[in-house]
Amino acid sequence: MTAVAPRFDAVIHPAPRLQICGLLAAVETMEFAAVRDAVGVSDSVLSKHVKQLEEAGYVGVRKATIASRQRTSLALTKAGRSAFDAHVAELRRIVG
Amino acid sequence: MDRDDAAAQLAALQADRAALADRVLQPWWYDVTLGLLLFGFLASYAFDSHWVTAAAMIVFFGGLGALVAAYKRITGVWVSTGPRAMVVWGALVLLVLVPALVLSEGFDQHWAMVVAGAVLGVAVGVLSRRWGRAWVAELQRGEL
Numbered sequence: 112m113t114a115v116a117p118r119f120d121a122v123i124h125p126a127p128r129l130q131i132c133g134l135l136a137a138v139e140t141m142e143f144a145a146v147r148d149a150v151g152v153s154d155s156v157l158s159k160h161v162k163q164l165e166e167a168g169y170v171g172v173r174k175a176t177i178a179s180r181q182r183t184s185l186a187l188t189k190a191g192r193s194a195f196d197a198h199v200a201e202l203r204r205i206v207g
Numbered sequence: 208m209d210r211d212d213a214a215a216q217l218a219a220l221q222a223d224r225a226a227l228a229d230r231v232l233q234p235w236w237y238d239v240t241l242g243l244l245l246f247g248f249l250a251s252y253a254f255d256s257h258w259v260t261a262a263a264m265i266v267f268f269g270g271l272g273a274l275v276a277a278y279k280r281i282t283g284v285w286v287s288t289g290p291r292a293m294v295v296w297g298a299l300v301l302l303v304l305v306p307a308l309v310l311s312e313g314f315d316q317h318w319a320m321v322v323a324g325a326v327l328g329v330a331v332g333v334l335s336r337r338w339g340r341a342w343v344a345e346l347q348r349g350e351l
Contacts, residue, residue: 119208126216133220137227137346138284145230145283149223177276184285199220199351205213 117201120194122167127152128160132195135170135187143183161185169194221349228346231282232339237274242332244270249304249324253317292338296331303327 123132130150135141147157164170169191173184187195244267251263279285288296307323310316 124208126219129216130219130223133223133351134227136351137224137286138231139286140279140284142279142283148283149226184279199217202213202217205208205210206217207210 115193115196115200117204118194118197119201120198122163122169123194123198125160127156128164129198131157131160131164131185132169132187132191132198135185136192136195140173140184140186143185146185164191167191167194217351220351224346224349224351227284228343231284231286231346232343233278233335234281235336237278238332238335238339240270240274241335242328244274244328245331246324246328249307249327250321252311252320255317286342288338292334296334299330300327303330 123129127150131146134146134149143154143157143161147154150157152160161170161172165172169188171186171188173186175182175184248263248267251260254260275285303323303326307319310319
């Protein structure tokens, strides 16, 4: 694994957004409902955080209608993965 | 942010990974169906009929799509097979399929494709389960 330069990221830092990025970093895509259940927040709170991550270019949102039900899936973008890795490296640096 | 906050955040991220591990392993029938779909598709060459092979191909790709959709619905996540696993799988496919195709198409020994289908069908089922378990173990370790 190549070393990542530690960098604090103010967008990722708040606990729910760090959690969202941590989950998405482990997968390719994750359903909105699965992220909501894992983070333990309401739909509206998750939407707010996802919107902020999306505006930062860290998360991509994809909506699809399957069997007349709309499903929303989330994925970290390349920039989001880099920012998350750098933020985790910063946390590790602080812990020492 | 102080040292304790950072340590708590790292621990929370690792706990999330471990919790994610509990939901991502595919059900047993996923691997069995995957193996059967591949067997059916490859074995269809034994009929030496383009119509049968075309129908088997439609069933194969339709079945794959349904399996992926079912996995996403059940687990809420999707992850592609890693490049290392794909190299192993590709090598195995070549090793089994090339001699079977030579026997089938070159020497009219069409039964060879049934054998190849059985070998690769079992292999994909076993490897799918193995890769699924390996991913679960990786998540349980909570490595970031």
